[in-house]
Amino acid sequence: MARTREFDRGAVVRAARQFFWEHGYEDASIAGLEAATGLNRSSIYNAFDSKRGLFDEAVQSYLDEVVRPRLAPLEAETVEAGALRAYLSGLADAFARVGSMPAAHGCLLINAAGAPVARDSDVAHVIDDYRAELRTAIGRGVDVAVPAASAARRARLADAVTGLVVAAFALVRPSAPEAIRSLETAAALVDAEGAAD
Numbered sequence: 001m002a003r004t005r006e007f008d009r010g011a012v013v014r015a016a017r018q019f020f021w022e023h024g025y026e027d028a029s030i031a032g033l034e035a036a037t038g039l040n041r042s043s044i045y046n047a048f049d050s051k052r053g054l055f056d057e058a059v060q061s062y063l064d065e066v067v068r069p070r071l072a073p074l075e076a077e078t079v080e081a082g083a084l085r086a087y088l089s090g091l092a093d094a095f096a097r098v099g100s101m102p103a104a105h106g107c108l109l110i111n112a113a114g115a116p117v118a119r120d121s122d123v124a125h126v127i128d129d130y131r132a133e134l135r136t137a138i139g140r141g142v143d144v145a146v147p148a149a150s151a152a153r154r155a156r157l158a159d160a161v162t163g164l165v166v167a168a169f170a171l172v173r174p175s176a177p178e179a180i181r182s183l184e185t186a187a188a189l190v191d192a193e194g195a196a197d
Helices: 009-027 030-037 041-048 051-075 083-096 101-105 108-113 121-145 151-171 176-196
Strands: none
Touching (some): 009 030, 009 051, 009 101, 030 041, 030 051, 051 083, 051 108, 051 121, 083 121, 083 151, 108 151, 121 176
């Protein structure tokens, strides 16, 4: 009986994550995934069941290793007053760094939202959960940045900032300057609300 080749699953998933992030789900060929991961087609299917199975693990890796570390200060038990501004400026810095994955390829999940793979209800659910997690984290940042504003005003501001962040992720590939401007507008809205308190 043939022996299954051992490999570092985490390293393979991270390599696939980068390939999907660069090419999107539909344009990520099995041949390309073989080259990116170092696994042959049969090993990919044996380990992950399908290209979609590998994509699902890549998305989870993206959430756990890319998205959540950046959101961590906004999801901490105690959120610092400047956490939202730091999140927005950190994202803008990443977009300004030529060659960085966020600058070159935006957000894996926002990209997927505009692709045919999002028609799959499971993928759509993951994207919706991601957007909700982002909105909750930003809402917590807004709450501490402008505590004197009414709950309704803070909720509207959190919705606006979340929309501008999502827009920035969608804009960064064609125009990093426009994406950065979107983030600067989000920061300016928070500052203006704070000044009005």
